[in-house]
Amino acid sequence: MSVEGMLEEGAAGFGVSLSREDTGKFVRYLEILKAWNRCINLTALKDDGEIAVSHFLDSLSAAKFVRGAGSLLDIGSGAGFPGIPLKIAMPELEVTLVESAHKKTAFMNEVIRELGLTGIRAVWGRAEDESNGVPRGAFPRVISRAVSGVKEVLALSEPYLGPGGSIILMRGRRGEEEWEQAGADVHARYRLVEKMRFTLPYGGQTRVIFALEPTPR
Secondary structure, eight states: OOHHHHHHHHHHTTTOOOOHHHHHHHHHHHHHHHHHHTTSOSOSOOSHHHHIIIIIIHHHTTHHHHTTOSEEEEESOTTTTTHHHHHHHOTTSEEEEEESOHHHHHHHHHHHHHHTOOSEEEEESOTTOTTSSOOTTOEEEEEEESOSOHHHHHHHHGGGEEEEEEEEEEEOTTHHHHHHHTOHHHHHHEEEEEEEEEEOTTTOOEEEEEEEEEOOO
């Protein structure tokens, strides 16, 4: 099956409808990623299909958690995951990407330019740095994909949440174990709103997504 076919079929399984224009943007994203990956370490994956599944479709698996949110902050975006794929699939979503590595931020800005995306920006800075130019208390959704430990990423994410906002954690197959090991203080501080455990199409990798809300202090 072609990459376009894998993306269209796989995305549909997550309730996401991709147009031919959308899949074309993903193919261009893939080309840019492979070209830059020769110079900087963006992904260990080399096969087009593996990248499409493990990065693009994995990112789109979070669509139900951010749909209708209006704006999204992606902390530790790396090569743009999950923020850029979500933006391609949901162009109405305003997306801010935060990444501490300058070269990866430059890569994301190149992808944004090449794909002609608007309403999205990549910010070079650390999430814990109050001078990074990203507004605190402003986002309905803050998302992070396999970044740091659960307790650490929650602490980084919470200051950016707007009233009634939620934090979306995208974790690997040990996600539920990681949540349990986060400790009673974390469980008391955050309410688990929704959890989705699933298997990625084609590759068979297990993933877990958590939607969490801070409890009133």
